Amino acid sequence: MNGGKHRSLFFLGLPDLKKLVCVTLRLREEEDEELRSQQMKSCRELLLMFSDVLACPAPDSFSDITTVMAIQFYQRGFLQAFAQRNKLQLGSPQLVFPGDLQCSLSYSLVTRLAPRWNKAGLYLVAGKDFLSDRGRLSAVSLELSSSQGHLCLSLQAHILRLPPPTLQDFDLVPSVLQRFCCDPESILNPSSTGGTVWCHVLPSMRKGQIINISRQLPRDRPFRTYVDLQNHWTRLVQ
Incomplete structure (x- = not known):
């Protein structure tokens, strides 16, 4: 900056x-x-x-x-x-x-x-x-x-500069990344490489820990689809 x-x-x-x-x-x-x-x-x-x-x-x-x-x-x-x-x-x-x-x-x-x-x-x-x-x-x-x-x-x-994160940024094993890309049910654990992985959460930019990466929404949350999640954020930020 x-x-x-x-x-x-x-x-x-x-x-x-x-x-x-x-x-x-x-x-x-x-x-x-x-x-x-x-x-x-x-x-x-x-x-x-x-x-x-x-x-x-x-x-x-x-x-x-x-x-x-x-x-x-x-x-x-x-x-x-x-x-x-x-x-x-x-x-x-x-x-x-x-x-x-x-x-x-x-x-x-x-x-x-x-x-x-x-x-x-x-x-x-x-x-x-x-x-x-x-x-x-x-x-x-x-x-x-x-x-x-x-x-x-x-x-x-x-x-x-606020470059968006990519999967390659987490230094995961190529075979793990390949499996994640091929299997919609696969879940990535970024901390498996040997340490806690942190990020900044918008809009406050407070520090947060990345627990896992998944294509599936948590079942205990109010959003059933990604469209529901997108509409929720659209109403909040626009």
């Missing part, structure tokens, strides 16, 4: 918080869907449906969504209709604190930039096909902070 030498700062005036309202939406757990995924999908659907709303998953809850909007927009009933249609519990309107506004604005900005710019750890990477690109990728790091009635937007340009 190569970082830009200079960080650009932009200052914007914050709206009058007295003219805004903060409302919490609470999800009901569904039997067929993991709650965190449902929270993220509902939040993204809300943001992409209403440009007048800022929202983010509550940092301390897997069931709550924090929303910020103008009082006039709230009084028009669009949020109430969205909550009723999606079977969400609607909290009472509250005063907006700068932290709520900053968190909701940051998440909303990243959500609405996708898939032209996609979150990968601390960076936003350009291009919806960045996962299949083995070359140099344009990216920016973005930070938001608010104080004394102003919002500071900090941007720095970067060049990244």
Whole structure:
């Protein structure tokens, strides 16, 4: 990774918080869907449906969504209709604190930039096909902070390389790879070569251990086919 030498700062005036309202939406757990995924999908659907709303998953809850909007927009009933249609519990309107506004604005900005710019750890990477690109990728790091009635937007340009992994990267015996390619039921164990194999998991880029590689989806998971899995990620990231 190569970082830009200079960080650009932009200052914007914050709206009058007295003219805004903060409302919490609470999800009901569904039997067929993991709650965190449902929270993220509902939040993204809300943001992409209403440009007048800022929202983010509550940092301390897997069931709550924090929303910020103008009082006039709230009084028009669009949020109430969205909550009723999606079977969400609607909290009472509250005063907006700068932290709520900053968190909701940051998440909303990243959500609405996708898939032209996609979150990968601390960076936003350009291009919806960045996962299949083995070359140099344009990216920016973005930070938001608010104080004394102003919002500071900090941007720095970067060049990244995120080459997609291949089976050859795991240094497995050629005969094992050949058997895996020929047998749909075959399972690879990357650690069999003598050590733990690590990877970075999108979008947080946290470190994760690769347990095995298989063409078959785990039977104890909610996805029955790869189409189900693809649709799940499409709703989360686009």
